[in-house]
Amino acid sequence: RFGPEFAATHPLAVGPVVSPPHSVDGFVKEFLRELNFGTGVLLSRATVNDQYVALARTVAHYLAARWLEGGRTRREAGVKVVGYLSAEYLLGRQLGNALLATGLRDIVEEGLESCGINLSTLRAQEVEPGLGNGGLGRLAACFIDSLATLNVPCIGYGIRYEYGIFRQTFVDGRQVEQPDAWLSLGSPWEFPHPEAAVQVDFGGTTEEYVDEDGTPRRRWLPSWNVLGVPYNYMVPGYHNGRVNTLRLWSAQATKAFDLQIFNSGDYAEAVRAQTFAENISKVLYPEDSTPQGRELRLQQQYFFVACSLRDFIERELPADFDLHDLPERIIFQLNDTHPVIAVPELMRLLVDERKMDWDEAWAVTQKCFAYTCHTLLPEALEVWPTEMLAKLLPRHLEIIYQINDGFLREVREAFPGDEMRARRMSIVTDYPERAVRMAYLATVAGAKVNGVAELHSQLLRDKVLPDFSEYWPEKFTNVTNGVTPRRFIRLANWNFTRLINETIGTGWVTDLDRLAELEPYAEDPEFRARFRQVKAANKERLAKLLVARDGIVLPEGHLLDVMVKRLHEYKRQSMKLLHILSTYEQIISGAIDPATVTPRTFVFGAKAAPGYKMAKETIFAINAVAATLAADERTNHLLTVAFPANYNVTLAEKLIPAADLSEQISLAGKEASGTGNMKFALNGALTIGTDDGANVEIRELVGDDNFILFGMSEPEVADLQARGYNPAAVYESNPLLKRAIDLLASGHFTEGNRDAMNPLVMDLLYNDRFLALADFQSYIEAQAKVDELYADPDAWSRKAILNVARTGFFSSDRSMREYLDRIWHAKAL
Ligand code: CRA
Numbered sequence: 001r002f003g004p005e006f007a008a009t010h011p012l013a014v015g016p017v018v019s020p021p022h023s024v025d026g027f028v029k030e031f032l033r034e035l036n037f038g039t040g041v042l043l044s045r046a047t048v049n050d051q052y053v054a055l056a057r058t059v060a061h062y063l064a065a066r067w068l069e070g071g072r073t074r075r076e077a078g079v080k081v082v083g084y085l086s087a088e089y090l091l092g093r094q095l096g097n098a099l100l101a102t103g104l105r106d107i108v109e110e111g112l113e114s115c116g117i118n119l120s121t122l123r124a125q126e127v128e129p130g131l132g133n134g135g136l137g138r139l140a141a142c143f144i145d146s147l148a149t150l151n152v153p154c155i156g157y158g159i160r161y162e163y164g165i166f167r168q169t170f171v172d173g174r175q176v177e178q179p180d181a182w183l184s185l186g187s188p189w190e191f192p193h194p195e196a197a198v199q200v201d202f203g204g205t206t207e208e209y210v211d212e213d214g215t216p217r218r219r220w221l222p223s224w225n226v227l228g229v230p231y232n233y234m235v236p237g238y239h240n241g242r243v244n245t246l247r248l249w250s251a252q253a254t255k256a257f258d259l260q261i262f263n264s265g266d267y268a269e270a271v272r273a274q275t276f277a278e279n280i281s282k283v284l285y286p287e288d289s290t291p292q293g294r295e296l297r298l299q300q301q302y303f304f305v306a307c308s309l310r311d312f313i314e315r316e317l318p319a320d321f322d323l324h325d326l327p328e329r330i331i332f333q334l335n336d337t338h339p340v341i342a343v344p345e346l347m348r349l350l351v352d353e354r355k356m357d358w359d360e361a362w363a364v365t366q367k368c369f370a371y372t373c374h375t376l377l378p379e380a381l382e383v384w385p386t387e388m389l390a391k392l393l394p395r396h397l398e399i400i401y402q403i404n405d406g407f408l409r410e411v412r413e414a415f416p417g418d419e420m421r422a423r424r425m426s427i428v429t430d431y432p433e434r435a436v437r438m439a440y441l442a443t444v445a446g447a448k449v450n451g452v453a454e455l456h457s458q459l460l461r462d463k464v465l466p467d468f469s470e471y472w473p474e475k476f477t478n479v480t481n482g483v484t485p486r487r488f489i490r491l492a493n494w495n496f497t498r499l500i501n502e503t504i505g506t507g508w509v510t511d512l513d514r515l516a517e518l519e520p521y522a523e524d525p526e527f528r529a530r531f532r533q534v535k536a537a538n539k540e541r542l543a544k545l546l547v548a549r550d551g552i553v554l555p556e557g558h559l560l561d562v563m564v565k566r567l568h569e570y571k572r573q574s575m576k577l578l579h580i581l582s583t584y585e586q587i588i589s590g591a592i593d594p595a596t597v598t599p600r601t602f603v604f605g606a607k608a609a610p611g612y613k614m615a616k617e618t619i620f621a622i623n624a625v626a627a628t629l630a631a632d633e634r635t636n637h638l639l640t641v642a643f644p645a646n647y648n649v650t651l652a653e654k655l656i657p658a659a660d661l662s663e664q665i666s667l668a669g670k671e672a673s674g675t676g677n678m679k680f681a682l683n684g685a686l687t688i689g690t691d692d693g694a695n696v697e698i699r700e701l702v703g704d705d706n707f708i709l710f711g712m713s714e715p716e717v718a719d720l721q722a723r724g725y726n727p728a729a730v731y732e733s734n735p736l737l738k739r740a741i742d743l744l745a746s747g748h749f750t751e752g753n754r755d756a757m758n759p760l761v762m763d764l765l766y767n768d769r770f771l772a773l774a775d776f777q778s779y780i781e782a783q784a785k786v787d788e789l790y791a792d793p794d795a796w797s798r799k800a801i802l803n804v805a806r807t808g809f810f811s812s813d814r815s816m817r818e819y820l821d822r823i824w825h826a827k828a829l
Helices: 004-009 026-038 047-078 096-100 105-114 117-123 137-150 258-261 272-281 297-315 323-329 342-353 358-370 384-392 394-414 417-424 437-446 452-464 466-471 486-492 494-503 514-521 524-549 572-586 613-631 649-660 676-682 695-702 712-722 728-731 735-745 755-766 772-790 793-805 812-824
Strands: 081-083 154-159 167-171 175-177 189-194 197-200 205-210 214-221 223-234 243-253 330-335 369-372 383-385 435-437 448-449 477-478 557-564 601-603 639-642 661-664 686-689
Touching: 004 047, 026 047, 026 105, 026 323, 047 096, 047 105, 047 117, 047 223, 047 772, 081 137, 081 297, 096 105, 096 117, 096 223, 096 394, 096 486, 137 154, 137 223, 137 243, 137 330, 137 486, 137 812, 154 297, 167 661, 175 448, 175 613, 197 330, 205 394, 214 342, 214 394, 223 272, 223 297, 243 272, 243 297, 272 297, 272 394, 272 712, 297 323, 297 342, 297 384, 323 330, 323 358, 330 358, 330 812, 342 358, 342 369, 342 394, 342 417, 342 676, 358 369, 369 437, 383 384, 384 394, 384 435, 394 417, 394 437, 435 437, 435 494, 437 466, 448 452, 452 466, 452 477, 452 601, 452 695, 486 494, 486 649, 486 676, 494 514, 514 524, 514 793, 514 812, 524 649, 524 728, 557 649, 572 601, 572 613, 572 639, 613 639, 613 755, 649 676, 661 676, 676 686, 676 695, 686 695, 686 772, 686 793, 728 735, 728 772, 735 772, 772 793
Parallel strands: 081 154, 081 330, 154 243, 330 369, 369 448, 448 477, 557 601, 557 661, 601 639, 661 686
Antiparallel strands: 167 175, 189 223, 197 223, 205 214, 223 243, 383 435
C-alpha cells in the first residue's frame, strides 16, 4: 500500500512528517485553515474562544511533526524510557509554553495582528488544567518539562480528571468550592485515542487451576471492568525539537447502557453502570498530603497504573519482546505512594498472564520501579485496608501477601530472633486495622528510594523508614527538588529575563548554574537600580491583574510580603497572621510610632481541602483581618492584606516575580521540600524561613547574610515535643503574643462576634500541634530584621540579586540529571 510509487505522489503520508513553515505567512495560512476546517467558523464570525482553540491547534501542528518522528525514532532505537507514574500533573497554561518551545511567539503575534487579533487576549482565554493539588503535581509538570528539554525519552502517565482541583471562591470570607469544568470550552491540546482503549478489571475472586503444562497456578476472576481511553498531550522540550508524551487516562464504561432496562422505561437504572464506571476519572481528590482512604481513590490509582503498564508493555515494546529484559527498556518512577499498586500489577502481568516464574518476575519488578517519598506527616503515608483490597483487587492482595512473606523470610534470616523487627517491617500491619502500608511496599519493591531535599531524605532514613535504611543503606538516596526555569523565570518574568539576557546572554535558560555569572553585578549600583525597576514593573503588572481578577487594589510602594501555598497547619499561615495582628495591634494601641512602620502588603494564596476544618477557619480569619484592616483609616496606608481567591499556577506566574519577601515558615521537620521557596529566590525575593525542607539548602547556597532565618531546628522541635509543649503558657508569658491573640478573640474582626474566631483561637491556645506560638517571638524578631534591611533599598537589592545568582542549583534540569545518573540509569537520545 505504501510502496515507492505511492510515496512519490504522497510524500506526506509516508513521512517524515513535516511541520508548517515557520513564517508569518505560513502561520496565518495554517491558522485560518484550522479556524475554518478544524473549528468550522469564519474569521469574521469567530469568538475569542474559537480563535483561541484554532490558535492552540495550529501551534500543536508545529509540534506534531517532531512528536511523531521522535516517537518513531525512540521505538526503533529501543532505548530505555522513563515512565513517570503520577496521579497528579499541575500543568498550568499550555499556550505560552508551546510558543516558547517552538520559538513561534513573534511570528504568531504578528500573524494574529494581521488578522486583527491580539495574542494576549487569546492567552487569557486558556483555562489551566489543574490536575493536581500543589507541590507534588507541579513537580511532576516541571520534571517532564526538564526531561523533554534534556532530550530524554519519557512518557508521563496519569489520570485525565474531568474536574481538576476545585475553583475556590469566598462567601462572607469562607471558602466555597466550585467544580473546575476545565474541559467545557474545548481542549485543543489533547489527542484522544478511543481505539486504543485498555480494559481494566476489578472485583470478583481468585481461584487455583492447573495450566496446560500441569503446573498449579492462581488466577483472577474479576466481576466488573471499565475501559481506559488514552488522551495524549505533547510535552515539548525547549528549542531542541524533542516532544515527549503525557498520556492521561479517562474511564469509560464498557457498555454504554442496558437496552433491556432502557426499553422497560427505567432510564436512570439503564445508565447506572456507565455513570459508575465514568466516576473513576471524574474528579481529582482535593486532599494535599493527607489522603482519605476512600475506595474511589484506590480505584483511580489502580485504574491508571493498570492502563499504563499494559500500554507500555503492549504498545511501546515489540510484540516478541522478552519481558525478562524489561528493566533495560523502562524505569517506572512512583511519584509518592499513589501509584504503588503498580507493583503487584506488574507481578500479576508477569506471573499470571505471561507465566513467568515468581522469583524471576520479582527480580524484574525490583529493577523496574523506584520510589519517591514526598512527606513526613504520618497521616500522609497511605495505608489500604486489606478488606477494601480484597473486595476490589483480590488477586493483588494475594500477591502483596506473597511479596511480604518472601521479604519477611529475608528479614528473619538477616536478624535471627528479632521478631519485633520483622513485625515493624511487615508490609501488612494489623494495627489499628489490618492494612497494607504502601510506602513499605514501595520501599521493598523499589530499586531506589528517595526523599526530596537533604533534610527530608535524612529524616526519611532516620525516622520514617529506619529499619529499611539500616537493612538496605544503598537503596536510599536524596534528590533535591527543582523547578523549570522556562515557565518560572523565562515565561513568568520577562522583565527580568530581558535584564539577565542583556547581562550574561541567554544560555542560563537551559543551564541555570550560569546565573552565577550575575554575582559580580550585585555590586553594580546601576544593575541594582535596573533590578528594582524590574520589581516595580512586576508589581505594577500584578496590581493590574488583581484589580481585574479580584477587585483588589494593591497600594504602591509597599514591601510585598507573599505566602502562597496550600493551607496546612504545619505550614503555619496562622503564625503569619499573628505577625500581622501584632504589628496592627501595636500601631492602634500606640505602642509604636506609625512613622517607623515599614509599609507592607501581605499577600496570601491558599486552598484548603474541603474537609479540613481548621484550615478553613484560618482562611476565614485571614479574610476577616483583611477586611477590617482595609477599612481602618489609622493603618490602611501601612498594612494591607490581600487574599485573592483560587490561587493557581497562572496566578503564581504573576505573583512570584512581584514579591519582595518569600514566607517559608513551616515547622522544622514538616515540609519535605517546598518548591515555591525556590521559585521566589530565583525571581529575586528574600526568604524569611525556618530550617526546613529545601530552605536549608537555599540558605546554605545564598549565605546566612542573604536569608532571614528564624525558629527552632528540627532537633529542637523534637526535644520540645518530648518535654511536653504547653501553648497556653507561651501565650501567658509573651505580652506581644497575648495582645495579638486577645485582639483576634475580641470580636474586633467579626463585628463584635467573639464566637466566630473561637475554633482558631482555642486551637492555638490549647493544641497548636505545629508550635506556632513557640516560634512566634523568634518570627517577629526576624520580621523586624526584614524591616531594617528593607529600609536600605540598595542593600536589599544586592541581597536579592545574590539570591538569584546563587540558586541556579534549583533547576529541575539538575534534579532530572541526578535521577538519570543515580536512579534511572537512562540517557538522552
Ligand atoms: N504537599 C510536600 O509537602 C514538596 C512536594 C513535592 C509535598 C512538599 O514539601 O515540595 O510534595 N508532599 O515534593 C506531598 O504531596 C504526598 O506528599 C506536597 O506537595
